[in-house]
Amino acid sequence: MHIQIDALNFIRAFEPTLKELLRSKEALQFDSVGGGSINHAYRVKAGGKSVFVKLNQPKAYPGMFAAEERGLNLLRAKSPFQIPEVLKTGETPELAFIVMEFIEAGVPREDFWEGFASNLAEMHRHSHDSFGLDHDNYIGSLPQVNSPSDSWAEFYTAMRLEPQLRMARDKGLVDVTLSKSFNRLFTIMERLWPAEPPALLHGDLWSGNFMCAASGDATIIDPAVYYGHREMDIAMSQLFGGFHKSFYSFYHDHFSLENDWEERIPLGQLYPLLVHVNLFGGGYVQQLRSCLRPYV
Numbered sequence: 001m002h003i004q005i006d007a008l009n010f011i012r013a014f015e016p017t018l019k020e021l022l023r024s025k026e027a028l029q030f031d032s033v034g035g036g037s038i039n040h041a042y043r044v045k046a047g048g049k050s051v052f053v054k055l056n057q058p059k060a061y062p063g064m065f066a067a068e069e070r071g072l073n074l075l076r077a078k079s080p081f082q083i084p085e086v087l088k089t090g091e092t093p094e095l096a097f098i099v100m101e102f103i104e105a106g107v108p109r110e111d112f113w114e115g116f117a118s119n120l121a122e123m124h125r126h127s128h129d130s131f132g133l134d135h136d137n138y139i140g141s142l143p144q145v146n147s148p149s150d151s152w153a154e155f156y157t158a159m160r161l162e163p164q165l166r167m168a169r170d171k172g173l174v175d176v177t178l179s180k181s182f183n184r185l186f187t188i189m190e191r192l193w194p195a196e197p198p199a200l201l202h203g204d205l206w207s208g209n210f211m212c213a214a215s216g217d218a219t220i221i222d223p224a225v226y227y228g229h230r231e232m233d234i235a236m237s238q239l240f241g242g243f244h245k246s247f248y249s250f251y252h253d254h255f256s257l258e259n260d261w262e263e264r265i266p267l268g269q270l271y272p273l274l275v276h277v278n279l280f281g282g283g284y285v286q287q288l289r290s291c292l293r294p295y296v
């Protein structure tokens with residue numbers, strides 16, 4: 001009921017804007033879209049055209065959609081993927097919104113996984129002078145700080161693992177033993193990662209964050225963009241399944257991964273797992289322990 005009221009307020013306040021974006025004077029049709037974890041998502045249709053709209057409460061997630069817009073724009077500019085164009089963002093004291101191009105779902109082409117891998121490899125080739133980003137954003141519904149660093153090990157420790165570990169400890173989700181194991185990991189972090197230049201990352205590349213577009217190619221959505229070690233996207237893609245195994249060999253053909261990359265998958269999964277512990281509770285702690293075990 002609460003969601004409906006928010007949506008109705010949104011339609012009332014922004015009907016003229018949405019009609020303008022849809023270039024239609026017809027009545028708007030509002031259909032709820034499932035699958036998201038945080039925001040209320042809708043397909044808004046008029047005159048045979050559609051836009052995709054997400055809504056949330058700006059007090060709970062300040063600046064979330066502005067950051068999503070910047071992230072999507074960066075990926076649109078620097079990657080060969082078809083990325084939805086952001087048409088408008090804004091907020092009232094009660095409601096924040098983002099309106100973007102609606103991606104019609106299609107049937108995967110025969111070379112879907114190869115195309116996906118090649119586009120990701122090309123995107124990862126975009127580098128930067130440091131790890132991080134010129135603005136902070138979100139990972140899921142949690143803030144993600146991107147202060148730059150010249151060292152990936154330092155960035156991963158200070159900007160990714162430590163803040164999430166602190167949060168998990170404060171919530172009583174992680175015990176002293178696990179916390180000590182992380183501290184031991186931090187002391188050897190530098191030698192665990194092969195040196196690589198900062199790579200433009202999607203940052204939250206699990207199977208819920210790509211879609212097959214009408215063209216039959218993969219499109220990536222809902223990013224948590226930053227410049228990081230490219231094995232982070234690879235590790236995230238393996239956390240909950242959904243990527244075909246050929247994806248990894250195609251990726252490797254396009255942009256070869258450093259030796260022993262598979263052994264570092266659990267290392268890269270520590271961050272999304274800590275995020276999951278903080279978002280969804282202690283059920284993920286066991287998996288977190290298993291990922292930590294090979295290193296400490």
Ligand code: ADP
Binds near residue numbers: 037052211
């Ligand atoms: P949340 O920010 O709440 O996690 P998502 O951005 O993941 O929401 O979007 C929720 C769902 O809506 C996705 O799983 C996908 O199915 C669909 N979706 C996302 N972006 C678009 C788009 N531009 N066009 C059409 N459908 C989309």
